[in-house]
Amino acid sequence: MNSIHASLGNTTDGTECGPATGAPSPMFSPLYQQIKALITQSLESGEWKPGEMIPSEVELAARYKVSQGTVRKAIDELAAGNLLVRRQGKGTFVATHNEDRVQFRFLRLLPDQGELQPHESRLLEVRRLRAPAEIARQLELKPADPVVLVKRVLEFEAKPTVLDEIWLPGAMFRGLTLERLSEYKGPLYAMFETEFCTRMIRASEKIRAVAADAAVAALLGVAPGDPLLSVDRVSYTYGDRPVEVRRGWYVTAGYYYQNDLS
Amino acid sequence: MNSIHASLGNTTDGTECGPATGAPSPMFSPLYQQIKALITQSLESGEWKPGEMIPSEVELAARYKVSQGTVRKAIDELAAGNLLVRRQGKGTFVATHNEDRVQFRFLRLLPDQGELQPHESRLLEVRRLRAPAEIARQLELKPADPVVLVKRVLEFEAKPTVLDEIWLPGAMFRGLTLERLSEYKGPLYAMFETEFCTRMIRASEKIRAVAADAAVAALLGVAPGDPLLSVDRVSYTYGDRPVEVRRGWYVTAGYYYQNDLS
DNA sequence: TAGTGGTCTAGACCACGTG
């Protein structure tokens, strides 16, 4: 009958970010799962921020009053899920989208030849409106809740290649404006993380081949009817809460979507 | 200075299948990696066949003269890579494509509504020929080496949905004929595994949107020019050796290609 | 009841990165 001992060093010192919900958490499960949940809470509450180093394994073992091996197994799983990054000799760090190394975890478009060049993002519009039924459903909002709609085009080597319609919960992205977005360099998810305390953990995509309609064709510089890759993505943050719906159209002439099965 | 002790129970008793290559294997690396390599060898040589149970952790620990924890870590990684399947209370088993549970690991097409229905495979042709340059390159064969080409259509609910051109090394798939193929029920990879001792471990896909040409359109019952999902797959077996090239065209009306990012 | 994998511990030592 294992359960975590009372409440200890779980110092959720209300730092800037998230609500530190403190969901009941699984009580009767393997110890390392409980530790995993506690660490996840600290990540979500912002006690340890993206890019920062978390306490060492021995420290955590002391804090939670378990053996180092148990903490290790918890961290192993979190690292496998890309929430943490281990670096031998240095420590364990909170994963972040602000790293060149891991830039393209969520954009799996590669050129037929050569390396992927840095791309240019051209903002078309940023609008606040009431969520259409389908978007509300996917974001788990009430119909007509406020949302932000961002439209943009990504250009690779000066060729428009990706058109994105990005839907975000309005409540969560209050200060998001076209100006603020255009100032920001680098991936969107990096900005969401640093400016809106919203870290994208995983995403699920539905991919289809579609014919370009007139509007999309014009924006991407292709002919109406040309085949495009349609990518419908829902992104999730801690606790599997959906926080972004993204509809993308990819021009796959000279580029392909890379996927590995195992 | 760790290395595996001399040669022990590594009884590669030349059973029916593979050549049991016995590549030198990594000598100075973590012990559990060496164990992992040894286990992989036994899998490749056919000592333990798909679906069978491998020796228990304590047995393996004794055989390799290491602790159970070390064997455990090796098995953990092999299970994570889908080479083995752990089943509590029963044992650890060699993964197989002959299981309903894991049928659609490599076919990620889902219907917009409802569950995926069992599909019908319609063989168009099976032909032996000399490998075109591009196929030879991808299969790491010499140009003009013999290959087998299989063409088929998959039908979902009586609607042709997937057209596949499958290229296989001729030497490896000697007895493969249209008759033999059409007798076989179930996934191709299950047949390859049981009949040709070739287990597909992982695959890499390049996905594009293309316009259907006349020939493909006719076979799939769509109009020429209609958008199709083009899926170029290379599948690998033990040791990352490529053993299949597959060019697929998917009709994504009513179906989508599902992908999860993390 | 016996055998399997699953969890947890405690401690020793190694490999890497830093000061």
Added chain:
DNA sequence: ACGTGGTCTAGACCACTAT
């Protein structure tokens, strides 16, 4: 030299499955 994560061990006990 020190602190970090990484490896390896040995042993205890739990949970599940079969007989």
